[in-house]
Amino acid sequence: MKVNDFYPVFYTDDIETETKRYTENLGFTVVHKPKIENLDYVVLENDKKRRIDLVCSHFPSDSFKDGFLGMRANVDDFFEAVSWFESIGYSLFGSAHETETSITALLVKNNKEHIIVFKHK
Numbered sequence: 001m002k003v004n005d006f007y008p009v010f011y012t013d014d015i016e017t018e019t020k021r022y023t024e025n026l027g028f029t030v031v032h033k034p035k036i037e038n039l040d041y042v043v044l045e046n047d048k049k050r051r052i053d054l055v056c057s058h059f060p061s062d063s064f065k066d067g068f069l070g071m072r073a074n075v076d077d078f079f080e081a082v083s084w085f086e087s088i089g090y091s092l093f094g095s096a097h098e099t100e101t102s103i104t105a106l107l108v109k110n111n112k113e114h115i116i117v118f119k120h121k
Contacts, residue, residue: 003074003075005074006073008052009068009116010053011057011066011067023044028044029045039058041053042055059094072115072118073116073117074119075117075119081119082107086107089109092106092107093114101121102121104117
């Protein structure tokens with residue numbers, strides 16, 4: 001498995017306000033808004049090509065808190081990556097989500113460490 005990119009993910013319960021804060025006050029631009037069931041998701045990038053993700057969940061029993069959620073790992077082999085993270089104690093939170101252009105999954109360890117595994121097709 002090769003990790004192509006790795007950057008932080010922040011959880012917020014007000015994604016519009018937080019996106020506005022990053023774009024208007026911190027110089028980021030919105031580069032992508034993946035369509036993922038039960039999530040509002042925004043990928044932001046600054047002029048130095050540094051990225052962060054913002055996520056807001058609409059799961060009925062959400063246990064996330066505002067602030068740092070975890071890391072996003074863009075990988076070349078989605079299933080190998082998920083297997084590797086599971087081998088070190090992570091488990092799938094919900095199910096993987098696949099679109100025409102990507103497949104993604106949220107994995108959690110000890111109910112507090114989160115990794116979003118993401119593969120562009």
